[in-house]
Amino acid sequence: MDLFEYQGKEQLRKFEVPVPEGRVATTADEAAEAARGLGGRVVVKAQVQVGGRGKAGGIKLASSPDEAKDVAGQILGMDIKGHTVKRVLVERAGDIVSEYYVAFLLDRSERNYLGMMSAKGGVDIEEVAETDPDAIARVHIDPLLGISDFHARKLVFGAGIEPRARKGAIAMIPKLYNAFVGLDASLVEVNPLILTGDDRVVALDAKVTLDESAEYRHPTFAELKSAHEVPEQERLAKEKGLNFIKLDGDVGIIGNGAGLVMSTLDVVKAAGGEPANFLDVGGGAGAELLSNALEVITSDKGVKAVLVNIFGGITRCDLVAEGIIDAFDRLNMQVPVVVRLDGTNAEQGRKMLQEAPNERLIPAETMLGAAEKAVELAHGGGA
Amino acid sequence: MSILIGTDTKLVVQGLTGREGSFHGKRNRDYGTDLVAGVTPGKSGEDVDGVPIFDTVAEAVAETGANTSMVFVPPRFGADAILESADAGIEVIIAITENIPAMDMARTVNYIRTRGNGTSLIGPNCPGVISPGKANVGIIPGEICEPGPVGLVSRSGTLTYQIVHELTQRGIGQSTCVGIGGDPIPGSNFIDILEKFEADPDTDMVALVGEIGGDAEERAAEFVKEKMTKPVVAYIAGVTAPPGKRMGHAGAIISGSKGTAEAKMEALGAAGIRVGRNPTEVAEIVQELRG
Incomplete structure (x- = not known):
């Protein structure tokens, strides 16, 4: 789960990472009120989970509460790369002497934690990594040992952070690490980390990604999640225990297991089709889950055909067939559904599908054949 | 063995x-x-x-x-x-x-x-391990496997079944199939398993099934090029996955320009590993290499 900037900063503050004083506003009046409370010059920042909001006009300075109201009015409701701005963060604006980059993340390859720092902050770090890899200092941290001060020094000196910022940065880095571990995050990224005119080192932005598997030991996760808007179809899917991601095409996809579903998307695309979604029913899906999956998929009226690709392990193909037949009875589905079953009880499942009276239910022998058929049907080919 | x-x-x-x-x-x-x-x-x-x-x-x-x-x-x-x-x-x-x-x-x-x-x-978050005809520990359906010389290592569960099924249908059996799981921090990675297959006298060839996210496949490619004598055939799921969307597994996400299927296939190809475009093609390549 990715946090909004204001949420990330709230969490970092709990671990004593210095962040600017700020308040969240959902209306222009609230923004004016926040500016008044903070006093002086403020910056009004769109709260969206997409990069490039500054360029899009989502970050503006204001020197009075009235001006804060004006700019908040402009930013709220703005569309930034498909994300509607529902909240702004109003922060006290400070002077910026320098901008740096610092982050902690899970290092999948090394199977430990990775700290990264660069004196080139405020820009896309991946670009820095490509054009000037030596500008990024890296340090691996053993999860069993945790952070030691030398790790912080290695980052700060390695990145060539200027002398007047060193003390603040070396003090801040272990706090950021504590936040990373304490929050069960997979990423805490501060870009930019700034040096102010009075030599303080402050996190001007915060990107925090939490590991949802650790939700059971973090009561705050549920609350943080409630600020996130989930599209209706995804919400419905989640409620029904399905792993669903909306895509842009017209071939609905249902499968069991993330890898197999990804592979199914690929073969549909290779057959000339465009997948409408990723939907994984998981392991051991029963009839009801399958029926629900079809309901979620066909609630998107852009879907012209559905492909069900199941390889039964713990999942029983006879139950899958039962669920599909039930969905036809229950939902008055008009789109054709191509079904490919293999694995546990596949014979039985195939027989049930064959005997079902519905002409829009089309059994297929192989994964590739099923993909081709579904694409043909989505393009208006006869069943 | x-x-x-x-x-x-x-x-x-x-x-x-x-x-x-x-x-x-x-x-x-x-x-x-x-x-x-x-x-x-x-x-x-x-x-x-x-x-x-x-x-x-x-x-x-x-x-x-x-x-x-x-x-x-x-x-x-x-x-x-x-x-x-x-x-x-x-x-x-x-x-x-x-x-x-x-x-x-x-x-x-x-x-x-x-x-x-x-x-x-x-593992964790894996389907387990099966050495066909000998032992099965996990949830891989034993009936789709046959004893034979091809080792299989995969980040996915059901996708593994699909490829095993395609192999078995062509009369090609497996020495051991290992699902290493889809988590960000796996207990064993591709290289750990490839090392064991390289040393196993009963394994002649290895099928490697990867997916988007991370750089485990790229590292595996390097290992194969430098350390392995046995041929490896690969498959990567998620060619069409859009960046920033997590495809089910916690590890399966393209962040920025990293972790794409394309980059992985390129790295594998550069290491002399043949890459199938779909599970069926993987089995076909294995069959072809076996002559």
Whole structure:
């Protein structure tokens, strides 16, 4: 789960990472009120989970509460790369002497934690990594040992952070690490980390990604999640225990297991089709889950055909067939559904599908054949 | 021979008294795996279908000589169960449990690796391991496999079944199939398993099934190029996955320009590894290479 900037900063503050004083506003009046409370010059920042909001006009300075109201009015409701701005963060604006980059993340390859720092902050770090890899200092941290001060020094000196910022940065880095571990995050990224005119080192932005598997030991996760808007179809899917991601095409996809579903998307695309979604029913899906999956998929009226690709392990193909037949009875589905079953009880499942009276239910022998058929049907080919 | 599990495997299931644990434990036993014990704290003296239950893994090892464990406990107890097995001297730990917090795994994996006494951890969030005709530990359906010379290693579950199925249908059997799981911090990665296949006299060729996210496939490609004599055929799922969308597995996400299927296929290709565009093509390439 990715946090909004204001949420990330709230969490970092709990671990004593210095962040600017700020308040969240959902209306222009609230923004004016926040500016008044903070006093002086403020910056009004769109709260969206997409990069490039500054360029899009989502970050503006204001020197009075009235001006804060004006700019908040402009930013709220703005569309930034498909994300509607529902909240702004109003922060006290400070002077910026320098901008740096610092982050902690899970290092999948090394199977430990990775700290990264660069004196080139405020820009896309991946670009820095490509054009000037030596500008990024890296340090691996053993999860069993945790952070030691030398790790912080290695980052700060390695990145060539200027002398007047060193003390603040070396003090801040272990706090950021504590936040990373304490929050069960997979990423805490501060870009930019700034040096102010009075030599303080402050996190001007915060990107925090939490590991949802650790939700059971973090009561705050549920609350943080409630600020996130989930599209209706995804919400419905989640409620029904399905792993669903909306895509842009017209071939609905249902499968069991993330890898197999990804592979199914690929073969549909290779057959000339465009997948409408990723939907994984998981392991051991029963009839009801399958029926629900079809309901979620066909609630998107852009879907012209559905492909069900199941390889039964713990999942029983006879139950899958039962669920599909039930969905036809229950939902008055008009789109054709191509079904490919293999694995546990596949014979039985195939027989049930064959005997079902519905002409829009089309059994297929192989994964590739099923993909081709579904694409043909989505393009208006006869069943 | 085969890798990780075989006729010498003596299996203890952590969570054998649970619904899933007993279902799959018994299925593994029916396949021919030597299921010697179960562990559920507080249930010592009970049995599941004749298999004795112990309070601790150490006790199960002392009483039955168990050398392999399968972890089937709820996620919040997952890391602890793995550590308990490692502590008890279990040689191969296969963790099926899904949704263990990544930081629990970071600590657990590093503990096991730095102890350096050769314990292999497979998973978590994986379908397990099968050495066809010898032993099955996990949830891979045994009936789709056949004994033979092809080793298979995969980050995915059902996609593995699909490829095994395609191989078996062509009369090509498998030495061992290993599901390393879709988590960000896996106990074993591709290289750990490729090393074992390279050393296994019964494996002639390896099929590697990867997916988007991370750089495990790129690293595997380098390893194959430098260290392996046996041919490797690969498949990467997620060619059409859009960046920033997590495709089910916690590890399967393209962040920025990294982790794309294209980059992985390119790295594999550059290492002389043939890459199939779909599961069927993977099996066809294996068949072609076998002549």
